[in-house]
Amino acid sequence: MGRYDLKPDYIFESSWEVCNKVGGIYTVLSTRAKTLQDMMKDRIIFIGPDFGGDVQDCYFEEDPNLMAGWREAAASENLNVRIGRWRVPGSPVTVLVDFKPYYPQKNDIYTWLWEHYQVDSLHAYGDYDEASMFSYAAGLVVESFYNHNLGADDRVVYHGNEWMTGLGLLYVNNKLPQVATLFTTHATSIGRSIAGNMKPLYDYLFAYNGDQMAGELNMQSKHSIEKQTAWHVDCFTTVSDITANECKELLDKQVDVVLPNGFDNSFVPAPAVFARKRKKARKRMLDVASALLGERLGDDTLIVSTSGRYEFRNKGVDVYIEAMNRLLRDKVLHKKVVAFIEVPGWVGEPRRDLQERLASGKDYDTPLEVPLVTHWLHEMSHDCVLDTLKYYDMHNRQEDNVKVIFLPCYLDGNDGILNMSYYDIVLGNDLCIYPSYYEPWGYTPLEAIAFKVPCITTDLSGFGLWANSIKGGYSELIDGVKVIHRTDYNYSEVADNIKETVADFSNFTDSQVKKARANADALSKKALWSEFIKYYFEAYAIALEKAERRVAGLK
Missing domain, CATH: 3.40.50.2000 (Glycogen Phosphorylase B;)
Incomplete structure (x- = not known):
């Protein structure tokens, strides 16, 4: 001893x-x-x-x-x-x-x-x-x-x-x-x-x-x-x-x-300002999406995101895009979904045309050129995210119910487009998705639930295993965290599982959403320092x- x-x-x-x-x-x-x-x-x-x-x-x-x-x-x-x-x-x-x-x-x-x-x-x-x-x-x-x-x-x-x-x-x-x-x-x-x-x-x-x-x-x-x-x-x-x-x-x-x-939940806004900050974050995210896409997105739009380092396979960015592609083809989706990819790439500069639209405060009915990305990249034709979206023929067309937007920069509050820090943005999400293949712990899902945002992760992440240990079985979205079983070879099942979970969440009643958010918050308290x-x-x-x-x- x-x-x-x-x-x-x-x-x-x-x-x-x-x-x-x-x-x-x-x-x-x-x-x-x-x-x-x-x-x-x-x-x-x-x-x-x-x-x-x-x-x-x-x-x-x-x-x-x-x-x-x-x-x-x-x-x-x-x-x-x-x-x-x-x-x-x-x-x-x-x-x-x-x-x-x-x-x-x-x-x-x-x-x-x-x-x-x-x-x-x-x-x-x-x-x-x-x-x-x-x-x-x-x-x-x-x-x-x-x-x-x-x-x-x-x-x-x-x-x-x-x-x-x-x-x-x-x-x-x-x-x-x-x-x-x-x-x-x-x-x-x-x-x-x-x-x-x-x-x-x-x-x-x-x-x-x-x-x-x-x-x-x-x-x-x-x-x-x-x-x-x-x-x-x-x-x-x-x-x-x-x-x-x-x-x-x-x-x-x-x-x-x-x-x-x-x-440490001192990073989380106090209850008195939480709702106001969440509303501000949602408005900014929807304003950016609306200006880029050339359509006015209402507050009932489902905002989902993934974030982390640009490790395309390890962080599950590949299967996230695959799941959004399958969701796009789902004819029974009753809400519009805006899916953000917040991973820093080889970013060049913020898009001037997008900045001008945002500064004008006007509504637009035509999309910008390449309505998939908020910042120009140094190698637009050699980027895994953009290449995959192109491969799947995902171009954020007006009739698409699922729009994917790539934010290829650090959210430090000075990116030129969102101009809000990551912690100020994350609480604006309805659902966060981190389907990692290689994830020793998994801070992003823990941060999400600390900000009362339910999330999806996998049992190949340390955090996912921990969430399951608290539940005493596989944790579900109503518990605050949906943990998906992932192996070396079940990529397609994972994509389908994410697609179905997002579709189900889009049909949650207000009371179910409230319960999932409350359970996410409660679970995060068990992971305080x-x-x-x-x-x-x-x-x-x-x-x-x-x-x-x-x-x-x-x-």
């Missing part, structure tokens, strides 16, 4: 997505920050990459008075840091570190990594170098802060997220054995690659050799750092049972703890106990 009474005095947590909004890990950390800050009171310190510039400073507020003594010490060690607070609920202390100065030392760092941990960096390409130099710099931040401010009586945890933090975790493991290390893989790099390369992941998971597949898919370096980090840290974790199995098979390492992703944070403290205790035993062995 482990000593679960062990609690950290300080927690350092690093990620490429600290003050850098890229994907779901930003949401994990930024929504969890308040819960940890309430418990740790400025003894939780986030470490992120420093890019400088106005975009990052939307998320970060520098404070020249914070840690002034250590700031000088860091500067004397040629460690370039900015210290301040993350602009999220809880306002946790955050250190942004400049990693560019370490590029000239790259080869020496990789040699050290090979000699101590047999990490193969020879096959590195793309973002491997960038992530590794950041990770190394983050490790130096922990080392410097510890040496100047902490001591043997302090229980310290260093928590890294994803393979991008592996090098720093191994550095701290080597240089500061008294610091407990914790590693969370949110998705194995090789598992995501297998799925993204159209290979069947689940039926053959038991048979795949992770090292062999890394060679086949040119993923040796990322897989190597991830695997060695998993093996050498004090506590190895992931976010769901489905990914825990992936780690066991592909990294040959059992996780110590599963850390499900929670949510206040409910899930206990798993983190279990992981911290495991790591701290292992570090204590290691230090005792060194004496």
Whole structure:
């Protein structure tokens, strides 16, 4: 039995997505920050990459008075840091570190990594170098802060997220054995690659050799750092049972703890303003659709959407379009449906013709050219979404009851068309659809139900499995979440199931809609960070106990 009474005095947590909004890990950390800050009171310190510039400073507020003594010490060690607070609920202390100065030392760092941990960096390409130099710099931040401010009586945890933090975790493991290390893989790099390369992941998971597949898919370096980090840290974790199995098979390492992703409902508008914000979001979405399509869409239009990273197969964007195509051919659909695809593509610029229509405030009875997309893309003829819509002959014709609109940009409030943030938009939906094939957890459905929007997901997502566990069987839409069974090979069944679920939902009575929304809200409350944070403290205790035993062995 482990000593679960062990609690950290300080927690350092690093990620490429600290003050850098890229994907779901930003949401994990930024929504969890308040819960940890309430418990740790400025003894939780986030470490992120420093890019400088106005975009990052939307998320970060520098404070020249914070840690002034250590700031000088860091500067004397040629460690370039900015210290301040993350602009999220809880306002946790955050250190942004400049990693560019370490590029000239790259080869020496990789040699050290090979000699101590047999990490193969020879096959590195793309973002491997960038992530590794950041990770190394983050490790130096922990080392410097510890040496100047902490001591043997302090229980310290260093928590890294994803393979991008592996090098720093191994550095701290080597240089500061008294610091407990914790590693969370949110998705194995090789598992995501297998799925993204159209290979069947689940039926053959038991048979795949992770090292062999890394060679086949040119993923040796990322897989190597991830695997060695998993093996050498004090506590190895992931976010769901489905990914825990992936780690066991592909990294040959059992996780110590599963850390499900929670949510902080301070992001959700208070009841007094919720209805007004929902009405505003619906109006904006329908105004954009009406201007693009050249027809006035009434408030009884069913607004559905999918969102997330542009992983066409993994996130189920392909089967979402397939389902909308089948719904379009359904002759018994009694409502108009506008289906948004909110995934950031290679966006060029917002459409001027659409901006002009929206600015005019007029109604139009003719569609714009290419009434499928809100922003021009750099490669219009090589885009998976647009290509698939064209293949299915889906062109948002006037007589079509189902219209599909591609929003290929980050919804940060400044996209030039919607000009509202994702959280301000999501509550305007009637139904959200996330039919993922590869989804270690699934933040988008959790966010949807937190904003009282029922959603559809699959049992290949960690969140879908969790929803089923709460129900004690397959969760249905009236429960707030419809969980569809998905395998490597039942794509057509999934598309049909989505189509039927949307058609059924379009016929829900007001009381049924109200019940589904209330159940979605209630389910989201079971996934608050206040409910899930206990798993983190279990992981911290495991790591701290292992570090204590290691230090005792060194004496």
